[in-house]
Amino acid sequence: MRVVVRAISELCLTVGTLIVLFVVYVLFWTGIKADSAMDHQIDVLQEQWSKGTVPRSPEARTDASKGAGGGGGTAPGSPKAPGPYEYGAPFAVMYIPRFGFTWNKPVLEGTATQVLKKGLGHYRGTARLGQEGNFSVAGHRRTYGDPFKDFPQLRRGDAVVLTDGTTWFTYRVDKGPYKTVPSDVEVIDPVPRKSGYTRPGRYLTLTTCDPEWGHSHRLIVWAHLDSTQPVEAGKPGALRR
Template sequence: MTGRLILRTLSELCLTAGALTVLLVVHLLLWTGVRADRAMDHEVAALQDTWATAPPAATRAAATPAPAYRDGRPFAIMYIPRLGADWHKPVLEGTATGTLRRGLGHYAGTARLGATGNFAVAGHRRTYGDPFKDLPRLRPGDEVLLTDGVTWYTYVIDKPAYLTLPDDTGVIEPLPAPLDRSATPYSAPGRYLTLTTCDPEWGHSHRLIVWGHLDATRPVGEGMPTALPG
């Protein structure tokens, strides 16, 4: 009887542990994604409301300097047509854990949007909305478009995703300088874009890096870039 009781107890414990594991996976896959999607939609809507009530873009661009990026606050929206017609995410200042739960995070200290240097952005590969889940799909020639409510910035991807280690901080330097110097497509200063996320999808032992260069800008008053539907 004692052996059967122990076996039954162990079986019940295993079933309980299995149920808890399933609940945890559901939480990671679904609930954090739902909450993150809501948070990102809120940040996008807040930006669009701010832009809609601001002075005309042409007046702002000519008369006032660009405001400083505020830690944890959104300042731009990113669109990547390759990742879907509906793919768009807010870009916030900083890469703190709480910030990346509400959108993409701009590495503090890297270049401003459209400026000379390296505009570097991080995003979750999995959980919290999976914003960069499909980053490996990007190919040379793909466009990444951003707007700050005044200007549209079009960056063009220069090479497929590059795999490196988390401590390879040279990838976000003004002139990208990865540990493997042969990996960078750049040899002179310019206006660059760096996108970073974790690899593998459910781990963080490595980082995926995608680089691009600024190809064009246009005032928002001229309408959306042709690469964006609608």
């Protein structure tokens, strides 16, 4: 009996140790690797932008529609459409002041697992940055740097700012976080379902998993393009403390 009890105790201790090591890996090591990967993607973009090797859009004017809610969301001063994004490669940096003024993440083309380990992912087939349609982006809630950990804190009127190296794009949140299921793909339609928008415009959709450590549901936030300005004009007001 003593031998059996000792064996069971040792087995429990081994299993417990493995569980602790797995938790450490999930909580810390993947985060460290992801933060390093995201920093590298931003460095790659900064180097490309400094060399002018990324296709540059025409200078944007600062005028834009401020309509929200039931439609609007168009920005006549937006740059012309950029060229096709390269799958798995970064093309923009996103800033969300609600998450803190040090929060910034690269946006890459595609939403496959390997892509989302390096930053946020642009849904292929959705609108390009600043263009008419629905520019849709996914990100992990937890693990791999926890980019959208604070997603539920987003509120109407919050700014989501992106840059492609030539232009600043400021979107304003209109609705969310809205909870739905993964099969509800209409949330990234050009005029997304249940967003409150009723006609074509220049929209942004952000998606992440829910619950915090699960993936049975999705949280959605919708925003409209509020303004644009060339990077030469300095940071937009939303990024000024």
